[in-house]
Amino acid sequence: MRLCTGRVAIVHMNADAPIFVQKRESAHFLSQDELAPPAATFTQIIAESVAAARFFFERGWPKVSWKRLVRRLIQIALVLLGISFITFALVMLSPGDPVRQMIAGNEDIIVSQQELDALRAELGLDKPFIFQYFGWLGRALRGNLGFSYTVKAPVIEQLMISLVPTLYLSLAATVFMLAVSLPLGVYSAVKQNSLFDWFTSSITFMGISIPNFWMGLMLLWTFGLKLKWLPIVGGSMSFRNIIMPALTLGIVMASKYTRQVRAAVLEELHQDYVTGARARGMTERYILWKEVLPNAMLPLITLLGLSFGSLLGGSAVVEIVFSWPGLGYLAVESIIYRDFQLVQGIVLWIALMYMVINLAVDISYTALDPRLRKAGH
Amino acid sequence: MENLWNGLKHNRAFQVMSLLVLLLVLVAVFAPELTPYNPLRARMRDAFQAPSAAHWFGTDKLGRDCFSRILYGARYSLTSVLVLVTVIFIVGTSLGVVAGYFGGFADTVIMRTSDMMISFPGMILAIAVAGILGGSLVNAMIALTIVTWTKYARLARSMVLKIKKRDFVEAAIVCGGRPLHILISHILPNILPLMVITAASDIGAMMMELAGLSFLGFGSQPPAPEWGLMLNEGRQQFQSAPWLMAFPGLAIFITVVIFNRWGDALRDVLDPRQES
Numbered sequence: 187m188r189l190c191t192g193r194v195a196i197v198h199m200n201a202d203a204p205i206f207v208q209k210r211e212s213a214h215f216l217s218q219d220e221l222a223p224p225a226a227t228f229t230q231i232i233a234e235s236v237a238a239a240r241f242f243f244e245r246g247w248p249k250v251s252w253k254r255l256v257r258r259l260i261q262i263a264l265v266l267l268g269i270s271f272i273t274f275a276l277v278m279l280s281p282g283d284p285v286r287q288m289i290a291g292n293e294d295i296i297v298s299q300q301e302l303d304a305l306r307a308e309l310g311l312d313k314p315f316i317f318q319y320f321g322w323l324g325r326a327l328r329g330n331l332g333f334s335y336t337v338k339a340p341v342i343e344q345l346m347i348s349l350v351p352t353l354y355l356s357l358a359a360t361v362f363m364l365a366v367s368l369p370l371g372v373y374s375a376v377k378q379n380s381l382f383d384w385f386t387s388s389i390t391f392m393g394i395s396i397p398n399f400w401m402g403l404m405l406l407w408t409f410g411l412k413l414k415w416l417p418i419v420g421g422s423m424s425f426r427n428i429i430m431p432a433l434t435l436g437i438v439m440a441s442k443y444t445r446q447v448r449a450a451v452l453e454e455l456h457q458d459y460v461t462g463a464r465a466r467g468m469t470e471r472y473i474l475w476k477e478v479l480p481n482a483m484l485p486l487i488t489l490l491g492l493s494f495g496s497l498l499g500g501s502a503v504v505e506i507v508f509s510w511p512g513l514g515y516l517a518v519e520s521i522i523y524r525d526f527q528l529v530q531g532i533v534l535w536i537a538l539m540y541m542v543i544n545l546a547v548d549i550s551y552t553a554l555d556p557r558l559r560k561a562g563h
Numbered sequence: 564m565e566n567l568w569n570g571l572k573h574n575r576a577f578q579v580m581s582l583l584v585l586l587l588v589l590v591a592v593f594a595p596e597l598t599p600y601n602p603l604r605a606r607m608r609d610a611f612q613a614p615s616a617a618h619w620f621g622t623d624k625l626g627r628d629c630f631s632r633i634l635y636g637a638r639y640s641l642t643s644v645l646v647l648v649t650v651i652f653i654v655g656t657s658l659g660v661v662a663g664y665f666g667g668f669a670d671t672v673i674m675r676t677s678d679m680m681i682s683f684p685g686m687i688l689a690i691a692v693a694g695i696l697g698g699s700l701v702n703a704m705i706a707l708t709i710v711t712w713t714k715y716a717r718l719a720r721s722m723v724l725k726i727k728k729r730d731f732v733e734a735a736i737v738c739g740g741r742p743l744h745i746l747i748s749h750i751l752p753n754i755l756p757l758m759v760i761t762a763a764s765d766i767g768a769m770m771m772e773l774a775g776l777s778f779l780g781f782g783s784q785p786p787a788p789e790w791g792l793m794l795n796e797g798r799q800q801f802q803s804a805p806w807l808m809a810f811p812g813l814a815i816f817i818t819v820v821i822f823n824r825w826g827d828a829l830r831d832v833l834d835p836r837q838e839s
Binding site: 261262264265268269272273276277279280281391392394395396397398399400403404406407411495496498499500502503506507514517518521522526529532533536537540541544 | 676678679682683684685686687688690691692694695696697767771774775778779780781791794798801802805808809812815816819820823
């Protein structure tokens with residue numbers, strides 16, 4: 187992706203004279219083909235990504251980032267430690283007896299006290315809080331997050347299984363979001379204050395005010411029940427099953443992201459270099475595709491990472507509506523059945539995912555921004 | 564305050580939105596007078612009636628009138644969301660002010676905690692907290708307070724740090740003003756407008772999250788006529804009685820739209836940066 191701010195082009199434009207573009211280092215003639223924006227951009231994106239990748243392999247990592255990376259990793263570890271402590275303390279505070287629940291489930295079965303005590307001792311739940319916590323921590327550090335009695339499997343195993351549907355759903359929702367938001371956001375920024383802009387902003391405003399579970403239910407009712415286009419009962423991860431949950435999440439996210447795209451593009455459009463380019467007679471199309479959009483991409487990548495990360499936690503309600511067997515569904519189920527080992531595992535797992543994604547976004551940001559790239563060495 | 568009054572007089576959007584908010588509050592206050600039925604009384608004979616002249620929004624599985632329940636629901640939703648936002652506002656702002664003004668150990672503890680809370684998705688923690696503590700409206704509010712106060716603390720802290728450097732605060736310190744006095748009469752008045760704006764624009768989002776927790780069964784418990792909970796109950800009959808989930812959702816949607824718009828208008832009216 188070309189994200190070079192420094193490449194200011196100077197164009198002398200006469201009706202029939204060739205277009206002369208002068209870059210800082212060198213000058214060359216741009217053919218009409220190169221100016222034709224949409225077709226050229228895609229190949230250019232690929233070319234630039236390849237260039238960025240090559241940059242990594244050839245020159246290695248900028249020196250400053252190593253320090254930052256280590257610091258971030260330590261930070262992640264600390265946050266996980268804090269979260270595990272909080273959830274552990276909450277479990278202790280919670281009403282009800284997990285041991286009784288383990289034996290009797292949600293039913294009113296009479297369990298003898300000896301039986302309860304025996305199981306409690308076996309699970310180490312009779313020890314003081316801090317001992318229990320460090321015991322758990324020690325096991326967790328060795329990769330053992332405990333055993334879930336509801337799914338009858340080690341917690342870590344279930345986490346891996348449930349992660350796949352959530353990632354799949356998040357990815358589908360993100361693809362939908364990008365497909366809708368980018369064109370809408372860019373176009374409404376270009377046509378600022380037009381009818382189209384007004385229309386988009388009203389729609390997106392409604393989109394951010396709709397509770398996503400309600401939208402899910404309405405979609406389910408319309409497309410599943412009335413029109414019978416899509417299956418109502420989920421369970422499997424087929425393409426037809428993912429459409430509605432992905433739409434539900436995607437519409438809300440797209441509403442937010444469209445506004446962000448619009449704002450980012452507008453900000454670039456108001457920069458001096460755009461005025462300069464216009465003054466030199468460059469076409470609006472050229473300015474938009476070759477100058478404005480590449481620059482607007484940087485903040486948008488960060489926001490994209492953030493919204494993808496928030497999907498991991500935020501999709502719980504939608505997963506419940508559509509019986510989508512992901513992490514959010516698992517979280518709600520395990521809370522209802524008071525399977526606290528599993529709850530704790532899920533919270534930590536999602537936190538870890540979220541922070542790793544954010545870290546990845548920051549890294550790609552450093553790699554893509556020429557200014558930061560330069561600062562690196 | 565003066566800005567607020569000016570806004571009410573001159574800003575058309577703010578006038579309209581304030582009127583709508585007032586209307587919502589009035590509906591909540593006068594729900595007993597406006598509703599034709601008792602929202603909690605079951606009449607099994609009337610169960611699952613479609614919307615009609617007698618029951619505008621239909622009836623639910625126990626024959627309770629949906630329209631009455633939604634009007635009463637405004638009481639639950641508005642009260643709980645206003646209490647929630649106020650609590651978050653007070654907790655977050657005071658922690659932020661303490662961190663910013665006194666610095667040192669308090670600052671480190673508060674801000675590191677807030678760093679931790681901000682670095683992962685709040686909703687999943689809210690679900691876990693509300694669920695583990697046991698489903699109830701109060702627990703859901705506690706959960707949302709735990710995950711949201713950081714935003715206010717950060718904002719308040721950064722503003723206090725800025726204001727602390729200004730001359731009038733220095734002067735007050737030199738004159739021997741006590742910290743409490745300086746905080747109340749010099750710092751708070753300067754940070755409050757922006758904090759209030761933030762709180763006002765958060766009402767809509769908080770309402771959706773509260774409703775979401777209730778929808779999952781971790782908020783209000785039956786038979787409360789809370790909108791999120793009504794959606795949860797209506798979901799089970801959504802094939803036979805779609806009105807049970809259409810209207811509560813619509814109520815949430817409309818209320819959130821009104822509060823979001825009102826928050827935007829309030830920002831225009833109060834934000835000092837917009838004037839210049």
